[in-house]
Amino acid sequence: MKLNRRAFLKGAGAGVAASACASGLASSLFSFPAHAQSQGDYKALVCVFLYGGMDAHDVVLPYDQASYNQFKQVRQSLLTIQGSARQRENLLPLNPISHKQGNRQFALPPEMAGVKQLFDAGDAAIIGNVGPMIEPVSKAALEAKAVKLPPRLFSHNDQQAIWQSSAPEGAQTGWGGLFADHAASSNTGKTFTNISTDGSALFLTGNTVQSYQISTQGAAKIGILEHLSEDTEQAELEAALRHHFGKNTVNYDHLLHGDMSAILNNAYSANSAFDRATQAATQSISTTFPTGQLGGQLNAVAKTISLRKELGVSRQVFFVGMGGFDTHSNQAKSLPALLTQIDQGLVAFSQAMKEMGLHNNVTLFTASDFGRTLAVNGDGTDHGWGSHHFVMGGAVKGNDIYGTIPESTLGHERDAGGGRLIPDISVDQFAYPLGRWFGVSDAHLQHALPNLKHFTAPPLTFL
Incomplete structure (x- = not known):
């Protein structure tokens, strides 16, 4: 194989992109301990972000006959398209232990x-009507414009950012990253504290800890090196480039050159360290x-957790992303397929944690831009606000519904219009028990969750 200049530059560019994205500036990256922390001391949070806005009305459905009839009246056109899948007799009834929703059933x-089985077994819970809020919101205050609202409600990019960071698009840190800032001191391999399978994740960005990115196949690769390794005639050039990416002793007069060099070198070293950990793995799944x-992403997370000893970590935060939930149209066809993916993925992940003996050590939760309207626009739904979410793991006080599930009608006190739910629980309130379980101090939680101080309700107790 002959490598011309254009092919070389193209491959090198891909390598720079992969390396620069793989890890931020870091120090003391790769001194691994000779033995693992005790398994009981390991904890991980896994955020599964559902991009586009999950229609919670079609996930936690009313089941008692009166509520279902109300729901059917509002959603008749969509239910007709969905057919038997949403007929009451084909739904999977829940029997939460607390029955906090009165006589209403879901x-x-x-x-x-599969998720129903996890719920019934006490391994999963539902958190009702969660959404971004700066302070508590009532319908009267909303209509009177007498309450502070998150900026640019119903905007995908901004609400994704606010969910992940309590600030709109352009935010610099996420609450998962700020949690990790506090917890990373217990990790020897600090670079592997925060790991994303979904590219650069605001949620994982802290003040001192950055996210390390992996693919479903493991560590990110440098394209030019992979290209060269296919041809033994290029062995000398490949070796030179590997030396270049791996060194960190070059001095640059220009600050930006030095920073870029450090990013590349650290990223290359991180990928190499991750590969070594994979090769030295003592636990398989x-x-x-x-x-x-x-x-695929949850499989990659599970495999990475199996490397906790080799990576030198006792606290980790993961970010997984799944798209397709902006169901303005064709919802009857697209959403069931997405829900099947969620169901199968969460069940497999739960099984993998049990297999590794980490069922009580890993907590997974879902998040999304926003919920969707109860009202139908034809064959889909529009952008909403509050939504219902799952929390899963052995530490979860499962088989229960926390918060409230508003009525499946229009015009009630939590309806901002069209069945767009006014949240009962803020993202900060939702995140608080996750942080407490993870080991973050109350003082640091107040810093990571800046709107928490505006809410006086007792903390959620799902962990």
Whole structure:
């Protein structure tokens, strides 16, 4: 193979992109301990972000006959398209232990039979009507414009950022990263504290800890080196480039050159260290994960958790992203397939944690831009606000619904219009028990969750 200049530059550019994205500036990256922290001391949070806005009305469904009839009246046009899948007799009824919702009953859709089993077994809980808020919001205050609201409500990019960081697009740190800032001191391999399978993640960006990115196949690769390694005639050039990416002793007069060099060198070293950890792995996983967007990423997370000893970590935060939830149209066809992916992925991940003996050590939770309207726009739904989310793991006080599930009608006190739910629980309130369980101090939680001080309700107790 002959490598011309254009091919070389193209490959080198890909290598720079992969390396620069793989890790931020870091120090003391790769001195691994000779033995692992005790398994009981390990903890991980896994955020599964559902991009586009999850229609919670079609996930936690009303089941008692009166509520279902109300729901059917509002959603008749969409239910007709959905057919038997949303008929009451085909739903999966829940029996939460607290019955905090009075006489109202709820169910999951038939695509989520596995999650229902996790819920019934006490391994999963539902948190009702969560969304970004600066301070508590009532319908009267909303209509009178007498309350502070998150900026640019119903905007995908801004609400994704606010969910992850309590600030709109352009935010610099996320609450997962700020949690990790506090917890990273217990890790020898600090670079591997925060790991994303979904590219650069605001959620994982802290003041001192950055995210390390992996693919579903493991560590990111430098394109030019992979290209060269295919041809033994290029061995000398490959060796030179590997030396270049791996060194960190070059002095640059220009500050930006030095920073870019440090990013590349650290990224290359991080990838090499991750590969070495993979090769030295002492724990394997036999659980079979489903193929697809979510299953592949959760498989990568599980495999990375299995390397906790080799990576030198006792606290980790993961970010997984899944798209497709902006269901303005064709919802009856697209959403069930997405829910099937969620169901199969979460069940496999739960099984993998049990297989590794880490069922009580890893807590997974879902998040999304916003919920969607109860009202139908034809064959889809529009941008909403509050939504319902799952929390899963052995530490979760499961088989229960926390918060409230508003009525499946229009015009009630939590309806901002069209069945767009006014949240009962803020993202900061939702995040607080996750941080406490993870080991973050109250003082640091107040810093990571700046709107928490505006809410006086007792903390959620799902962990």
